[in-house]
Amino acid sequence: MKKNKKSAQTQYVRTAKPRRMAIFVAILTIVLIALAWFVFVREDGTTLTDSEPAKTSGKADAPEVNSTKEANVASGNITTESVPKSKSFKVSNPEVDQSGGYVAASAEIQGIDKVNSQDKCVFLFETDGAKPVVRESRLSNKDTCLVGKIPEVEFAIIGEWNLKVTLFANDQRSEVVTKVDIK
Secondary structure: OOOOHHHHHHHHHHHHHHHHHHHHHHHHHHHHHHHHHHHHEOOOOOEOOOOOOOOOOOOOOOOOOOOHHHHHHHHOOOOHHHOOEOOOOEEEEEEEEEEOOEEEEEEEEEOOOOOOOOOEEEEEEEOOOOOOEEEEEEOOOOOEEEEEEEEHHHOOOOEEEEEEEEEEEOOEEEEEEEEEEEO
16 A cells, blocks of 8 residues: 555644644734833833823823922922921931830920921931931920830941931921931
């Protein structure tokens, strides 16, 4: 019996085409996923849908922003530097007390007549080679900023630290920086 060469070639062609098609579809799928990732995901890991929607030319969509502060609030970019420095009040004389395995800090306030619920103090401890320690506290009186019970273990390095106390009140800020020893 003679083998039919034509049927063997036909059989090869029939099985090769589906494999080639599957490989082509797989490669095309990978390319489309990569393209979608490139288009929709930003460098910082957020997607276009995570942030504000795409800007349109319609003026009715976005309220008009008149000041830098309103622009920062609208965009969510409120930084210490965007809050104006106060001429009516100030924070001074920061002190640190260590006892019982905890660090407490305080600073004096001058020029605040009335304490609002939004008024706060931020205590920032920084030194080279260590993670900063930050605490925020609401003002309980008009004369003193206080923060207490920061565990000493949060201060990775024993020694000199920079302490920056920033008071936020009446949409203004005042700050003082000093060096303190953490033992």
